[in-house]
Amino acid sequence: MLGYYDRLKPALKDLLLHQNQLTRPIIERYAQTYQLDPFEFSLDASLFCDVIIGDYNYLFDPIIHLQRFFAVENPLNCYLIDETHNLVDRAREMYSTELDDEPIQPLLNALPADQATRKVKTALRRVQRSFTNLNQSLVEQQVEFINQTNPDEDFNTAIEKLSARLHQWLRKREPSPLVEQVLAYYFVCLRYLKLVELFNDHFRWRVLRVDQKTCVRLLCLDPSPFIAETLQQGGGSILFSATLSPLPYYRQLLGAESNSLQYQLPSPFPPARQAVLITSYLKTTYQNRTKELPQLLASLKILISANPGHYLVFIPSNVYLDQIYQAFLSKYPEVKTVKQTADMSSDDRESFLQAFAPEQPPVLGFALLSGIFSEGIDLVGKQLIGVAIVGVGLPKINPETNLLQDYFTQKNGFGFAYAYQLPGFNHVLQAAGRLIRSSTDRGIVALFDQRFTQKRYTRLFPPHWSHYQVVCNQHQFKEKVKNFWNEDL
Numbered sequence: 001m002l003g004y005y006d007r008l009k010p011a012l013k014d015l016l017l018h019q020n021q022l023t024r025p026i027i028e029r030y031a032q033t034y035q036l037d038p039f040e041f042s043l044d045a046s047l048f049c050d051v052i053i054g055d056y057n058y059l060f061d062p063i064i065h066l067q068r069f070f071a072v073e074n075p076l077n078c079y080l081i082d083e084t085h086n087l088v089d090r091a092r093e094m095y096s097t098e099l100d101d102e103p104i105q106p107l108l109n110a111l112p113a114d115q116a117t118r119k120v121k122t123a124l125r126r127v128q129r130s131f132t133n134l135n136q137s138l139v140e141q142q143v144e145f146i147n148q149t150n151p152d153e154d155f156n157t158a159i160e161k162l163s164a165r166l167h168q169w170l171r172k173r174e175p176s177p178l179v180e181q182v183l184a185y186y187f188v189c190l191r192y193l194k195l196v197e198l199f200n201d202h203f204r205w206r207v208l209r210v211d212q213k214t215c216v217r218l219l220c221l222d223p224s225p226f227i228a229e230t231l232q233q234g235g236g237s238i239l240f241s242a243t244l245s246p247l248p249y250y251r252q253l254l255g256a257e258s259n260s261l262q263y264q265l266p267s268p269f270p271p272a273r274q275a276v277l278i279t280s281y282l283k284t285t286y287q288n289r290t291k292e293l294p295q296l297l298a299s300l301k302i303l304i305s306a307n308p309g310h311y312l313v314f315i316p317s318n319v320y321l322d323q324i325y326q327a328f329l330s331k332y333p334e335v336k337t338v339k340q341t342a343d344m345s346s347d348d349r350e351s352f353l354q355a356f357a358p359e360q361p362p363v364l365g366f367a368l369l370s371g372i373f374s375e376g377i378d379l380v381g382k383q384l385i386g387v388a389i390v391g392v393g394l395p396k397i398n399p400e401t402n403l404l405q406d407y408f409t410q411k412n413g414f415g416f417a418y419a420y421q422l423p424g425f426n427h428v429l430q431a432a433g434r435l436i437r438s439s440t441d442r443g444i445v446a447l448f449d450q451r452f453t454q455k456r457y458t459r460l461f462p463p464h465w466s467h468y469q470v471v472c473n474q475h476q477f478k479e480k481v482k483n484f485w486n487e488d489l
Contacts, residue, residue: 007034008044016048043068056087060230061094062198063191070233077234083375084239085426088253091227095203095220099159099192100213101131103185110178120169123162130158134207135214145208145399151196152205155216163189192218198226204403219400221407228255243429245462249422252412267464273442274435275484276461276468278452279477284391285451289320295474296390296448297328300364302478303386303446304335307485308362310355310379313388314369314431316424317396318342324390325366339366340373349373358382369393375430378437385443387435392451393424417456425460444484446477 011034019026022045031038046052047068058066059079069077081087104124111117111124134155137146166186173179195218199205202225206217231237244250247262256262279299283292304311315321325339338355341348349372355363356379367373369389395401401419409415428447435443445465451457453470461468471477 004036004040007036008041010034011036011041012045012048015045022046022049056081056090057094060087060091060227062226063094063194065230070230073233075235079231079234079237081237081239082241084241084250084254085243085430086241087227087239088223088250089423091223092220095195095198095223095226096218097188097191097195098215098217099188100210100215101128102213103181104128104131107182107185110181116172117169120162120165123158123165127158127162130155131214131216134216135209138207138209138214145206147399147403148205148207149201150205151199151218152216156193156196159189159192163193192216195220206400219403221404222253222411224253224255226255228257231255242433243426245426245429246422246460249418253418267436267462269436269439269441269464271464271467273440274464275444275480276447276465277444277477277480278447278449278468278470280450280453280470281473282448282450284449289323293324293327296324297331298474299446299448299477300328300388301332301335302474303388303444303481304362304364306478306481307385309385310360310363310365310383311386311388312365312367312373312379312384312431312434313390314367314371314374316369316391316393316427318368320390321366321368328364328366336361336363337366338363340368340371344372353377353379356383369431370427374427374434377434379434380437381441384435386446387432387443388446388448389428389431390448392421392449392457393427394420395424421456422460425457429462444481 011030014034015022015026015030022042027042027045028038030036031041034041043066052069054066057064059070104127108121108124108128111121130152134146134152138144163186166182166189170179170183170186199218202220202222204219204221206215206219208215208217239254244264247264250256251260251262282295282299284296300313313324315324321340325337328335329337336355338352340352344352352365352373354360355365358381365373369391370393405415405419407415408418412418432445435441435445447468458468469480471480
């Protein structure tokens with residue numbers, strides 16, 4: 001029987017002689033023809049490519065990055081990083097991980113009581129005791145979580161010994177459901193050990209209880225040194241996005257060197273074709289949401305009534321989205337609406353977007369700010385003529401974001417801005433960017449929150465928002481919306 005590499009050579013020859021773009025369907029077709037694993041075949045074929053397009057993790061993730069390209073420095077590589085505003089959070093995730101004790105007892109129950117598994121079970125019980133001791137610390141201190149600037153060495157040692165025992169046991173086993181069960185926890189342990197080797201003052205080591213599980217979380221607060229180190233392996237890199245603002249914030253978090261060049265292009269679209277209206281009479285902070293709901297609903301109705309068409313309203317949380325949506329349906333049942341849900345399938349997402357087709361009747365879409373419809377979609381021309389954004393996009397207050405705030409407060413004095421304000425405002429810019437997608441598009445961005453009038457936000461506005469207008473009541477809002485659509489551009 002021919003081995004993988006015996007089948008690979010004719011497959012590559014056939015592919016390279018007859019194709020010049022190696023797309024997924026092409027790779028899958030050749031892989032099926034020559035009986036090759038499509039992923040491995042794509043990696044082998046990529047060695048012959050001038051340009052390779054892939055997800056961030058193939059370059060930046062320390063566990064799964066492509067060794068054949070990025071294990072050593074190569075000055076011939078040039079990295080083009082699109083949608084760079086997403087890289088900061090993605091990199092934090094790549095350098096963060098967690099372990100919990102939930103799989104341990106099922107593994108102990110599933111492993112047979114024989115000599116081959118004795119050492120594995122001993123190592124599992126040691127890790128289980130480590131989790132128990134950590135949980136006891138939470139109980140004794142009467143806290144829900146513990147944050148440390150250094151990992152617990154006893155816990156790390158227990159994970160190291162368990163990983164070694166699992167490795168020895170797995171080497172001698174044939175594939176089976178039990179092996180798959182063991183392998184899953186083994187990989188989680190390996191990821192933890194790999195990342196804990198990188199631990200420094202950019203990390204925090206956390207213990208917490210989640211859904212009756214004791215968890216150890218390795219949290220990366222600042223991935224900028226790792227991003228910079230990765231980019232330095234190539235001969236050059238170009239990072240770009242429509243929303244890299246403010247640039248000093250992104251320069252610091254993306255590990256830019258002092259001599260790195262930066263360039264900001266003006267918007268290619270005529271600013272007069274977009275109105276930016278701030279409703280200073282609306283306060284959408286958590287404490288005011290219920291009280292302000294009637295005014296918010298009325299303002300939405302004003303926005304969509306002056307010029308019937310397709311509109312989107314972006315709302316910062318699923319709970320608040322449901323509240324506004326249900327209230328709007330009750331008050332204005334005659335308005336056609338569509339709503340993003342938490343568990344949308346690809347067909348559901350396609351159906352949502354299809355409602356904005358030019359031939360469809362006017363619709364008001366309700367979507368999550370920072371969700372799947374707030375970036376990466378193109379609704380050109382009549383597909384979208386207005387966007388409303390409720391709130392300034394602040395992330396929900398939580399212990400990990402608070403750790404981020406404390407970290408940057410100590411590092412540069414901008415803790416709140418770096419942890420809450422700027423990430424939130426980036427979501428606002430992304431959502432507003434769904435509106436004007438060509439030089440002939442026209443529409444209104446309505447910012448439904450008094451906080452947008454504050455200097456700490458207006459100074460973040462992009463240049464093409466410099467003509468923003470503040471409206472003080474519903475009557476004034478109605479007049480501004482009406483006047484915009486009556487203007488002859």
